[in-house]
Amino acid sequence: xxxxxxxxxxxxxxxxxxxxxxxxxxxxxxxxxxxxxxxxxxxxxxxxxxxxxxxxxxxxxxxxxxxxxxxxxxxxxxxxxxxxxxxxxxxxxxxxxxxxxxxxxxxxxxxxxxxxxxxxxxxxxxxxxxxxxxxxxxxxxxxxxxxxxxxxxxxxxxxxxxxxxxxxxxxxxxxxxxxxxxxxxxxxxxxxxxxxxxxxxxxxxxxxxxxxxxxxxxxxxxxxxxxxxxxxxxxxxxxxxxxxxxxxxxxxxxxxxxxxxxxxxxxxxxxxxxxxxxxxxxxxxxxxxxxxxxxxxxxxxxxxxxxxxxxxxxxxxxxxxxxxxxxxxxxxxxxxxxxxx
Amino acid sequence: xxxxxxxxxxxxxxxxxxxxxxxxxxxxxxxxxxxxxxxxxxxxxxxxxxxxxxxxxxxxxxxxxxxxxxxxxxxxxxxxxxxxxxxxxxxxxxxxxxxxxxxxxxxxxxxxxxxxxxxxxxxxxxxxxxxxxxxxxxxxxxxxxxxxxxxxxxxxxxxxxxxxxxxxxxxxxxxxxxxxxxxxxxxxxxxxxxxxxxxxxxxxxxxxxxxxxxxxxxxxxxxxxxxxxxxxxxxxxxxxxxxxxxxxxxxxxxxxxxxxxxxxxxxxxxxxxxxxxxxxxxxxxxxxxxxxxxxxxxxxxxxxxxxxxxxxxxxxxxxxxxxxxxxxxxxxxxxxxxxxx
DNA sequence: TGTAAAAATGTAACGGATTACATCGGAGTA
DNA sequence: TACTCCGATGTAATCCGTTACATTTTTACA
Numbered sequence: 001x002x003x004x005x006x007x008x009x010x011x012x013x014x015x016x017x018x019x020x021x022x023x024x025x026x027x028x029x030x031x032x033x034x035x036x037x038x039x040x041x042x043x044x045x046x047x048x049x050x051x052x053x054x055x056x057x058x059x060x061x062x063x064x065x066x067x068x069x070x071x072x073x074x075x076x077x078x079x080x081x082x083x084x085x086x087x088x089x090x091x092x093x094x095x096x097x098x099x100x101x102x103x104x105x106x107x108x109x110x111x112x113x114x115x116x117x118x119x120x121x122x123x124x125x126x127x128x129x130x131x132x133x134x135x136x137x138x139x140x141x142x143x144x145x146x147x148x149x150x151x152x153x154x155x156x157x158x159x160x161x162x163x164x165x166x167x168x169x170x171x172x173x174x175x176x177x178x179x180x181x182x183x184x185x186x187x188x189x190x191x192x193x194x195x196x197x198x199x200x201x202x203x204x205x206x207x208x209x210x211x212x213x214x215x216x217x218x219x220x221x222x223x224x225x226x227x228x229x230x231x232x233x234x235x236x237x238x239x240x241x242x243x244x245x246x247x248x249x250x251x252x253x254x255x256x257x258x259x260x261x262x263x264x265x266x267x268x269x270x271x272x273x274x275x276x277x278x279x280x281x282x283x284x285x286x287x288x289x290x291x292x293x294x295x296x297x298x299x300x301x302x303x304x305x306x307x308x309x310x311x312x313x314x315x316x317x318x319x320x321x322x323x324x325x326x327x328x329x330x331x332x333x334x335x336x337x338x339x340x341x
Numbered sequence: 342x343x344x345x346x347x348x349x350x351x352x353x354x355x356x357x358x359x360x361x362x363x364x365x366x367x368x369x370x371x372x373x374x375x376x377x378x379x380x381x382x383x384x385x386x387x388x389x390x391x392x393x394x395x396x397x398x399x400x401x402x403x404x405x406x407x408x409x410x411x412x413x414x415x416x417x418x419x420x421x422x423x424x425x426x427x428x429x430x431x432x433x434x435x436x437x438x439x440x441x442x443x444x445x446x447x448x449x450x451x452x453x454x455x456x457x458x459x460x461x462x463x464x465x466x467x468x469x470x471x472x473x474x475x476x477x478x479x480x481x482x483x484x485x486x487x488x489x490x491x492x493x494x495x496x497x498x499x500x501x502x503x504x505x506x507x508x509x510x511x512x513x514x515x516x517x518x519x520x521x522x523x524x525x526x527x528x529x530x531x532x533x534x535x536x537x538x539x540x541x542x543x544x545x546x547x548x549x550x551x552x553x554x555x556x557x558x559x560x561x562x563x564x565x566x567x568x569x570x571x572x573x574x575x576x577x578x579x580x581x582x583x584x585x586x587x588x589x590x591x592x593x594x595x596x597x598x599x600x601x602x603x604x605x606x607x608x609x610x611x612x613x614x615x616x617x618x619x620x621x622x623x624x625x626x627x628x629x630x631x632x633x634x635x636x637x638x639x640x641x642x643x644x645x646x647x648x649x650x651x652x653x654x655x656x657x658x659x660x661x662x663x664x665x666x667x668x669x670x671x672x673x674x675x676x677x678x679x680x681x682x
Numbered sequence: 683t684g685t686a687a688a689a690a691t692g693t694a695a696c697g698g699a700t701t702a703c704a705t706c707g708g709a710g711t712a
Numbered sequence: 713t714a715c716t717c718c719g720a721t722g723t724a725a726t727c728c729g730t731t732a733c734a735t736t737t738t739t740a741c742a
Contacts, residue, residue: 001455003698014722019700029720044471049454050400051698054391055727069435070416070617078410078437091448094410094435096419107432113390114342114728130385221621254621276411280562280595282623344728355692360730370690392728396697455698689738696730705722711715 002043011039022047054114060090061116062303063107067099067123071219072275073245073292074122077145080296081120088304090117101125111140118303124148124189138306138314144299147189154302154314156295160190163288163321164197167242167270170286170323172205175332176240176268180213182227182252184244194244194272212236217248224251232259237336239267240329246271246278246287253281253328264330274324283327291319343384352380363388395455401431402457403644404448408440408464412560413616414586414633415463418486421637422461429645431458442466452481459644465489465530479647479655485640488530495643497636497658501531504629504662505538508583508611511627511664513546516673517581517609521554523568523593525585535585535613553577558589565592573600578677580608581670587612587619587628594622594669605671615665624668632660 008015013032020027021036028036039045053059062085066074078094085092093116097103108127110116118140121127124147128139137152144156171179181198184191195214202209215231217223224243228251231238243249249271253263261267263283271278274289298317305311349356354373361368362377369377380386394400403426407415419435426433434457438444449468451457459481462468465488469480478493485497512520522539525532536555543550556572558564565584569592572579584590590612594604602608604624612619615630639658646652 001453004700005698015699016701016723017721020721023700027720032720046450046453048395048698049451049456050391050395051455051727052700053456054389054395054697055699055701057727059391068416069410069419070413072411072413075409075411075437079439082437091451092436094437095433096416096423096435098420109387110390110432112387114392115390115394221617225621250618251621254623257623276562277591277618280566280592282595282598345730346728356729357693357731358691361691364730368690373690389728392697393730395727396729396731398697683742685740685742687738687740690736692735693733695732698727700726702725703723706720708717708719710717712713 001048002045003048004045006043007036007039007045010043011035057114059115059117061110062090062092062118062120062300063110063116064092064094064120065097065104065107065122065127066094067097069094069096071247072277073273073290074145076292077122077296077299080293081300082296083293084297084300088300090300090304097123099123101127105129108141117307118142120144120299120303121148122146126150126153138311140303140307142299142303142306144295145190147193149189150314152314154306154311154316156298156302156317156319158290158321159318160193161197161200163272163323164194164242165201166197166321166323167272167286167288168198168201169205170325171240171242171268171270171329172201172207174240174268174329177207177332178213178236178238178336179207179240179242180215180231180236180238182215182217182224182241182243182248184217184219184248186216191244198242210236213238217244219245219247221247221251221254224248225255226251228252228255232256235338237338239332239336241267241269243269243271246273246275246285249285249287249328250277250281253283253285263328266333268329268332270329274322278324279326281328286326286329287324289322289324294319342389343386345386345388347384348377348380348386351384352376398455400456400458402434402451403431403459403461403641404434404436404451404457405461406436406438406445406448406463406468408438410435410437412588413618414614414631415486417633418463418637418640421634422641423637424634425638425641429641431641431645438464440464442468446470449482458648459483461485461640461644462489463487467491467494479652481644481648483640483644483647485636486531488534490530491655493655495647495652495655495657497639497643497660499631499636499662500659501534502538502541504613504664505535505583506542507538507662507664508613508627508629509539509542510546511666512581512583512609512611512670513542513548515581515609515670518548518673519554519577519579519677520548520581520583521556521572521579523556523558523565523582523584523589525558525560525589527557532585539583551577554579558585560586560588562588562592562595565589566596567592569593569596573597576679578679580673580677582608582610584610584612587614587616587626590626590628590669591618591622594624594626604669607674609670609673611670615663619665620667622669627667627670628665630663630665635660 104127147157215227271287278285445468488498556568612628619626
């Protein structure tokens, strides 16, 4: 691999001139510039960016911690991030962390070892354990989608609570009063917020919240299927199920159909996220649309502001949601089915 | 950020000793080692990996060019790659290229600019345009999933042709003789190979291949839906549709149901890939299972062999497939429906 | 105790590009 | 002609670890 000295020799100039030809061409006379350019081409010279980044201390890399790239919603967020990053000359290093704390810490350490300038974290976990969470200085990190409770880290999130309220109100308006919920992972803030919104709506409608109607899941198709299975074998009558994401809703619908139930005639099912499959399922899914690409764009732009020192305080951005009603929710049946009977 | 010299000063030793303490501790006496370690902790010293990599010329980074991380199949391949890479101490830099040639060339250039050691390419495109494709020297690249026709690049692929034959034979065995195909992108080798396999099976069964029954798609849900739409408005009778991936199959099923057709009673539909949704759709999808994680592992291991100079010739690995029969395919109806009539 | 061998540690060159500062030469002006 | 100024170019320090080689210390054994 040829280096800048080889180019300088061939062109009969100093290395400084070669560097300037590439970085600030207007400081170099046209004649010299031509000689250098020709030497560069002849040698097929490519600057060693590792050296450049080492010297300058700026990598223009951003590490993105993604719980699962398999999640269709995250895939959209990633697309948004890529556009924003490309526009600012940053490269994205995606890491599929499987939600593992150690993996996230390991990759976040790329910042401390000068391999990346900042981190976008899509999960509510602080991968910089030693960093003081009090407000001294901003972390080189932005948190998106799930809300991390850290005052020194900008955040982009949805108003999950209100969104869950809107969905629940939709179900209540259809006449449902026995509503179950399939929740996400226990420690996810998303789950907490969406559950609060769910309770808000129940309370406002004078409906009773019932712990037995809450079913655990983990955002996968399979866990939705299993939750529906447990739901079918318990004693409370239920006419609607609010799932905390689309994958679980689709898994649940699958199980209900196996049991001979019709969606939405016998039971209404709703999701959250509005993934592509939601529009092609049978029936198409009522869900909450999130501006996924915008999440990504906003996160990257916030991070770049932090990296450039433009921001002093950690911004908390909240993006709007949209209730998308399709065919998986409908009027409550006369009398909610009591499955186990 | 403290550096190795600061540590050396605090510990009262030379930088070489600090370096050795970290790299080859057994060359350092226990007493010195203790002093150095304590200094490292006191200063919270983290070696600048950019400097390390710059000096050593090895980055231990692998760039992975992924057409779309949104594709559920690729997500599984990525997981396999991560396991294999982690085991060998390599970090994966995932790039969502959107199948764009320029983006791929740009990121592949990370190898030439010393920012990465090698590339895994999941698409049939050579992102090193200037590299001679004749056999002189192996490219620092491995090609997986789609088969790139480059003699100097190791490849991991499925026997797509035989897999397509197996699927077609399955349909023929169910009595179908009017079989349509929803294809992938025109220039994808996958499409070419699967179509050849499709034709092989038709020929072997003395069935006529008919160009009018081939519908274009691009591997998205929507394109499957649209292909089904076109299929419904043409003149040939059809009793089965072989879709080149699961997303398109699910999109097609959606459209067929809208048209009031029953799957599989009126029309059988099959997919390819066996993504998670395939098992939770209505009806569950008959498809070809690919060992996705194994694709990833094999690709990484082949690449590391190349990077370490262990391999001289470009290996061509072919992984096995598995026909998974579910409920979306069934016996051919007495008389295939002619839709437009 | 002396000497050779082995172990521990230090010195300094090195990798590739950037950039502050130094130098040189030519244009412009009095 | 002499002097100033500016544009163009060169010199060399610098970023931070690694490592070949040199030097010092310790160990082992005659």
